[in-house]
Amino acid sequence: MLLEFTTKNYKSFVEETKFSMKKAAKQSGLDYSLLKEKVKRKLVEGLCSSVIYGPNAAGKSNIISAMDVFRAIVLRGNIKNSEEKSSPNTASYALELIPNNKFTSSMPVEFYVEFFEDGTLVKYGVSLDLGLFLEEDYKRKVINEELSVNGELVFKRGEKLVIKNLKAIKKYLPESAGQNYKGAFEIARSSLNQEELFLTNGFRLIFSQSFVNMVTDWFANKFMVIYRANSMQLIKRFIDPQKKTVYVEATTDKAAKLFGITSNAIGYVVSDDDSEAKLCSIINNTKAKKSTAIAAEIFESYGTIRFINLFPLVIRAMQTGGTLIVDEFDASIHPMALMSIINIFHNDDINIHNAQLIFNTHNPIFLNSNLFRRDEIKFVERDDNSQYSTLYALSDFGTTGERGVRKHEDYMKKYFISQYGAIKDIDFTPIFEEILSGEGEV
16 A cells, blocks of 8 residues: 655656655545554554646656656666666666756755555655766766665665664564674675665665565555556466467456447457467457457557556456556546546445555546545646646645635636646637738748
């Protein structure tokens, strides 16, 4: 369960920016949206969903991109550029794209995440010196790195490495831990590499492989960040693929039929030329008395394909208690289908593993006090002068005063009259008036 993500100097987010999935103070109503866990007898309340609004180029995708980049860095274990370039998020493998492009001297890039997993509250973060924007050959280094578990500092890395409290991860420590603590500490300190994360390298090897495996498993399998959803693909691989093997996933096929596919079924086809499964429409050929597989992009609509790619990730989130984060969640998919998915995350009887859904959108239909709590509705705004982005929640306005937000007011109406900001008045009329008058360039 994600509780908080923080970044600084990530593209347009120059100042420290916190994306919180914690319940805001003095917020009530829609309690089915709350996920509750206990840490040392203290109740931790997280949100099961969040929606992000803002005009084009405000930075909505940047906050999701930052999550994706931090995920990639942790799983890679270093701040070198990656040779693997399959991700649509270029900044995840070309880190020189991260710093704000207006800086003339290097400023630290920061990422912190707080999440609850396996009965453990984990807070982990790094501060990185990545140089200037597009400075690919800069000698990068980890400035600071810090791990806390259940509120106790485990280690802190700065100019020196400090191992503080290994008892906080006692259940993950091997039986031999503590027998040669001083020697292990000296090995850890001497093995630090400026371009490597201590957590996934030295700490994993010297202190606790099982703890780091728990953390990296959360990043790899439960922190599901889908950046640029138009390029989202669900790739299915088979252990022993056979020529023209067809695999129809029953649950996804049922959902696709409810969604309105025009084929008889949706399945994944594997050829002997490529071990990657391709999404196909399965058509029953009555005359030939057999089924034919046709590439889905030929037979199905773009919205149908996006839905079919997305739905298995919703299932996975529900089954594992994962956090599904989707850029442009609503693109080409009917609002009623999206509403149903949102309601699944809000259903206490179905969302029994504390799954979460986070997405950005331009669709005002979700600005509804009966659907989202005020602390679940976020806004991103970009300053016209500095070009810096800021992130804030509807709950930050309070409930009193001229800009106060009442629990059951019309959020959509107030948003469109710029009561909450994060909206632009766009009028293309002058451009066409110039063209028609012959003064403008075509």
